[in-house]
C-alpha cells in the first residue's frame with residue numbers, strides 16, 4: 001500500500017482519510033495554545049479545527065508563536 | 070530598634086551633596102561615580118555622543134567598564150567596576166515593562182564583561198534621583214552601604230550597620246532602617262547579595278521593591294555571571310536608594326500623549342488576551358514548563374533528555390496553586406503584565422531559616438527547570454525551597470541548577486563519590502543532597518566550596534584531582550565561555566545552538582530563542598535563514614537592555630491581528646510600539662531599522678570588548694556536544710527512532726545493522742559540521758571576519774570606529 005503524504009511545516013507526514021486539523025495537531029503533539037494554522041496558505045481559525053478536513057497532498061503550516069523566555 | 074537608635078547606629082564615612090536636576094526627555098544627563106578604595110564620589114556628564122553611540126542602559130554600562138579596565142584586569146581587581154544603569158525609557162509608568170536596571174561587570178566566571186537585566190525599583194529611583202548610571206569601583210576596607218537620597222541630593226557611604234548576611238533579611242532591615250514610616254517604605258529600594266556570594270563565583274544581586282500589600286520587601290535578581298560575587302568582593306553590603314514622589318511624567322518625554330496612547334493600547338491587549346494566551350498574570354513565565362516537556366525541550370538529567378514522566382508534578386498548575394492569586398504583581402509601576410509571582414507563608418524545611426514562614430518569589434520557568442527537572446527533582450516544595458535559598462544566599466538559580474546537574478552526572482559516572490563529596494550522595498533526584506549542597510555553598514564549606522566555582526572550574530579540578538577524562542567532561546559540562554547554559558534543550562535546533570553559542574556573554578537565551586521557529590515551525594530552513602534570525606533577534610533583544618525595558622511584554626502577549634502579518638514572530642505591532650515610545654520619550658525620531666542599528670553599535674562594541682579581554686573569537690563560540698547531540702549511548706537509544714531517521718534522511722546513511730556507537734560517531738561528525746557552517750553564515754551576516762572579529766567597515770558603517778575600538782580590531786585581524 002502506498003502511504004499518502006501531506007506536508008506539515010515543510011516536512012512529510014502520513015495522511016489518512018478523515019484527517020482533521022484537530023486530529024493532526026493531536027498526532028503531532030502540538031499542544032501549545034498560540035498556533036497559527038494555514039492550509040495551502042489559507043488561515044484556519046481555532047473554532048474550525050475539528051471540522052476542517054486535511055486533504056491528501058495539502059501543505060499545512062502550524063506556526064507556533066513562541067519566541068521564548 | 071527605634072528610628073533614632075537606628076540613625077545613630079549608622080557611621081558615616083563620606084557624604085556628598087549634589088544639586089537636584091530635572092530629567093529631560095528620558096535622560097538625567099549625568100552619572101554617579103563612586104570609588105570605594107578612597108571614598109571618592111563624583112558626578113560625570115552624559116554627552117550627546119554617548120547617547121548617540123551607546124543609547125543608555127547596558128550601552129552606558131559597557132562604555133564605563135571599558136574605560137575603567139585594562140586587558141589584564143581580573144574580576145577581583147579593584148579597577149573592575151559594577152555599573153548599574155537604567156536607560157532612557159526606564160521609569161515611564163505608561164508602557165508595561167519599563168522599570169529595568171542593567172548591570173555589567175567583569176565576570177568571575179568568564180573573565181570578560183557580563184550583563185544582567187533586573188527589575189525592582191532601584192533603576193528608576195536612581196534616574197529620578199538624578200543619574201543615568203552608577204559606577205562602583207575600588208574596594209572598601211570594611212563592609213559598607215551606599216545610600217542615595219534622591220530628594221535631598223545626598224550620597225553617603227556608611228559603615229554597614231547590620232550583620233545580616235542574606236538578602237531576604239537585609240532587604241527588610243535596610244528598608245525599615247532607611248524609611249521614615251511604614252508609608253515611606255515604598256520609596257526605598259535595596260540592592261544586596263547574600264552569604265553565598267562571598268564564597269561562590271555564581272553570586273547574584275537582589276534588587277528590592279516594597280510590596281505594600283504584603284508589607285514585605287520583594288526581590289528581583291540580576292542573576293547571571295557572578296555580579297554578586299564582585300559586589301561582595303568590593304565589600305559592598307548594600308546599596309540603598311530613596312526617592313519620594315514617583316509620578317508618570319518624571320521622564321519629561323518629548324511627547325507624553327503618544328507614550329500614554331501606546332501604553333493604553335497594550336494594557337487593553339493584555340487585559341483582553343492574556344488569559345487565553347500565556348496566563349502571565351496568573352503564573353508568569355512558569356506557564357511553559359509542561360509545554361517544554363511536551364515538545365521534548367525541558368532539560369532533564371543534565372540535558373540528557375527533554376522530557377520526564379514526572380513533569381506533571383512540577384507543572385505550572387501545581388505552582389499556580391502555590392502562589393497567592395488575586396494580587397497582580399508587577400516589578401515596576403504600570404506593568405499590567407504583572408508576572409512577578411510569590412508564594413506567601415512558605416514553610417522552610419532545611420537550612421538556617423528552617424521552620425520559618427517566608428515569601429518566595431517565583432518560580433519562573435528557568436527556576437523550575439534548573440532546580441527541578443534538570444537535577445531530577447520533581448517535588449514542588451523542594452523546587453520552591455531551593456529557589457528561596459538561591460535568592461537569599463544570592464546564587465544564580467540557572468548556574469546552580471546546571472552545575473548541580475553536572476555534578477550529579479559526574480557522581481553517577483563514578484567521577485565523584487561519597488568520599489569526594491564529603492558524604493553527599495549526589496544522584497539525580499536526591500533533593501536532600503541538593504539542599505545540603507546549597508547550604509554548604511553558602512558557608513563556603515566542604516564540597517560546596519568546589520561546586521560554587523561553577524562548571525568550568527570543576528571540570529579542571531576533576532581532571533587534575535580525580536583523573537577524570539577531559540573529553541567526557543567537556544562533552545557533558547554545559548557551560549560555554551565559563552557561563553552555565555540556561556534551561557532549554559538545544560539539541561534538535563541548530564539555530565538555538567547558535568542562539569546559545571554565538572552570543573556575547575555566554576549561553577543565556579536572552580539574545581535569541583529560536584527553537585520553535587527552527588525545530589517545530591521549520592521557518593528558517595537554510596543557513597542564511599538561520600543567520601538572518603541570529604542577526605535580527607539578538608539585535609532586537611539587545612535593545613531592551615539599552616533602554617531599561619523588560620522583554621516579556623514584547624512577545625508574551627500578541628495582538629489579535631498578529632497572525633495576519635507577514636512576520637508574526639517579530640510581533641510587528643509591538644516593534645512599532647517601541648519605535649513610537651522611544652521617539653516620543655527622547656524626541657529623537659527613529660524607525661525600526663535605526664532601532665536595530667542602535668543595538669548593533671553596542672553589540673559590536675561588546676564583542677570587541679570580549680576580544681580585548683582575550684576572548685570573543687570563533688574558538689570561544691564553540692559549544693559542548695551535549696548541546697548539539699547525544700553524548701552517551703543511553704541518550705541515543707532513548708530517541709533511536711528519531712536519530713536513525715535523521716541519519717537516513719539527512720545523510721543517506723543506512724543505520725540498519727550498525728552499532729549505536731557507530732551511528733553516534735556519524736551523527737556527531739554531521740552535527741559538528743553543521744554548527745561550523747552556521748557559524749560561518751552568522752559571522753558573515755553580522756559583518757564579522759571568519760574568526761568572529763567585527764570588521765572596520767562594519768564599525769565605520771555604524772559610526773563606532775572609535776580609536777580605542779579600531780585598535781582592538783587592528784590587533785586581531
Ligand code: SF4
Nearest residue numbers: 166399400404408619
Ligand atoms: S512583565 Fe513581569 S518581569 Fe517584566 S516588567 Fe512586568 S512584572 Fe516585571
